[in-house]
Amino acid sequence: MNLFDLSGKTALVTGSSGGLGHAMARGLAEAGARIVLHGRDAEKLEKAQQSLRDAGHEVAVASFDVTDESGIAEALDALEDNGLSIDILVNNAGMQLRKPMVDLERDEWQKVIDTNLSSAFLVGRQVARRLIERGQGGKVINIGSLMSSVARPTVAPYTAAKGGIRLLTQSMAAEWAEHGIQANAIGPGYMITEMTQPLVDDKAFNDWIIGRTPSRRWGTPDDLVGTAVYLASPASSYVNGQIIYVDGGMLAVL
């Protein structure tokens, strides 16, 4: 039996037009899952869908605001009306805003918290309600960060949100494991994406990353695929409430 086979499963990955989300969606597709890509930019979403279709994968798309629960519910109902019941949810959508706390606007704080943390709760529980009703179990994978465990200056709302992701994941395990739903998290390290490109381009920050990371390199979105497939597959059926850091060893050392 292939413990990592996702055939017959449907996976929704939020924020999967590009970056980490798209790499994980591609990896889940290559493991056999039918994919629902999600994004707010119609053109980027269509290009991402075509890219996976060109690779021979079955791909649908959904576009909804991950902070608007009625829109989330409508989107999930529409998917189900098209025969796409979600078995695997990857809560990946997020944003970054780098500014000292004393300079933050109140609505900037709230937007980062809502986009990175409340979204995982709202999409997660809408999917969980349907999974519990279907009674066939399922998988929830929340995307955390190094900031689920440590902090650095100028990213307080993101850090608070990603810290919340770690304990929200444990709360999901506490309430949903009895329904055969395994909820876990992935904590990506410093990965090269659109969101971190300004840091890569900053020589001092780049030099710090290379020196501070035992693997002596930035991560790439593809570095997350194996962990995503593992947590989405039968191989992790008895794993619940955990966070796996894919960080080149950064959190393991001083």
Ligand code: GCO
């Ligand atoms: C930052 C970065 C980090 C990374 C990632 C690290 O400004 O420090 O955006 O937050 O995005 O989350 O795990």
